[in-house]
Amino acid sequence: MAYLTSHFLVFTTGSDTLKSIPLKSIVYEGKESVEAYTSFMGRNPKVKFHVRKSDPVAIVKSGQHTSTSFLDVIDGVIVVKSDLQKTILEKLTQALERKEWKNDDSETSKKRPDEGFKASGAGIGGIIRRKKEKQSVASKQIDEAFDGDLESLMRNAKNVITLATKCKAKLSREDGGGEVDELSKMLEGMGIVGGVTKDSAGDNYTSQLAREINDWLIPTLHNKSKTSSTPIINVTDVYVMYNRARGVDFISPKDLIMGLEHAEKMFKGFKRKDFMGVKCVVGKQFREDIVASKILNWVEESGKTVDFLSKNLGVNEVMGKCIVEEVEGGGKLVRDEGVEGTKFFKNEFDRFFEQAGIKA
Known part of the structure; x- marks a missing residue:
């Protein structure tokens, strides 16, 4: 008599003995690896397969503990009833194709080995310690994911801005007129502003940066005058707000100071002021x-x-x-x-x- 599970082929060899063969020990390289045949005169229908010699076979005796031995033969043959031969062959083939024992192996590999009891893990202190460890791991994973996503975002944003700048320059050369303004408004609405860089401006970097700072700062001071009786912004806040408006390609504090100095001289739209050592910018009407x-x-x-x-x-x-x-x-x-x-x-x-x- 034979029994088939998702992991074992169990069969009897005597009145009180059961043997089981792990399905993972059966050599299976396609349906031809398992075959059915009948001996002379149609007697004793059999199912034949091949077993690796190195795989153990568990022998279970009634009322006794399980013992293990190794197969000494490569060919495995079980005798079945004639009306069940085809069914057993199909079921055995399906079980070998599914290989459900691999799922158990992967789950087992994921489990951490038992580290045994440790005094440091006992009590409230142990609970708090384990909680901190989990938080530390989670925080590290979040930081790594954020850094990776941010790096990718900045890289892609630069590509978009480069493309937009090229399109804008091309439209300007071809006298695009309203299309240039429309493109600029679209980029600003997306929060993307192509800032002046040393690579793009070359020798004109200082003058172009001064113009860009002036074009941004004048409306900013004007908006502040609507909500404040004194439109004053200290230089530290100017640096943060201006770089935020640029989106990418941040400028250095040194470049900002240089740009403010040139913008004040060139356009005279604002004034720099020093209040008790704190550097600020104010509107020209201040x-x-x-x-x-x-x-x-x-x-x-x-x-x-x-x-x-x-x-x-x-x-x-x-x-x-x-x-x-x-x-x-x-x-x-x-x-x-x-x-x-x-x-x-x-x-x-x-x-x-x-x-x-x-x-x-």
Whole structure:
């Protein structure tokens, strides 16, 4: 009697003995590797196959533990009933073609070997440690994936910008007119702006960069004036915002300073200003006396903090502190440092001295 599973061929050799042959040990190179034949006079239908000598055969005896021996022959033959010969041949062939034992082998290889018990892995400390290890692995995988994707994105973005720049230049040479403007608007809508580079501009890099900075900075200052009473941007913010607008091919801080210097001289659309050591750019209509007047009006009735004045000026607190100290240095403000913090007041000492007839 024989039994067929997805992994073994099991058959009887006696009244109390079962033998099993792993299907992976059967040589299978096509349907011809397994054959059915009948002995003389049509008796004893058989199914014949070939087994590798090195593969073990498990021998199971009733009521005893499993023992293992090795086949001594290459040919394997099982005797079956005549009406089952064709069915067993088909089923055995199908099982050999599916090779389901390979799935078990791959799953086993994925499992980590048992490392045994470790004191460091016990208790709450062990749980926290294992959680940190998993987070570290996950973080590393995310970083690697992000770096790879970002590198690919930047590489492809450069190719797109190069192609767009060539198209724009070709249309300009052929007097494309509205098509050039349409292409520029389309690229800007996608967030792609082909910035001036040293490779593309050559000896004209400085002048072209200055023009590009000016064309970007003037509208930026104008937009800021809509939401702020004082259109001031420090150079650090200019660097970040401008490179973000370029999208790719970032320029260096040194190139930005150089571009700002040339743009100020060439176009006179903005001014560079230094507030207590902090370098800024301001609109060409900017006047320090107007800023000082605004601050004096805000502190007319009561003292105000740097935070309050910065918000009203529309600048960050660091920038606001520099502006207020600049006005204070001009003698128009005084400060009072108390438990509520530092507050600035209008300087009334000159008026007091004048009323008292005292010369300051």
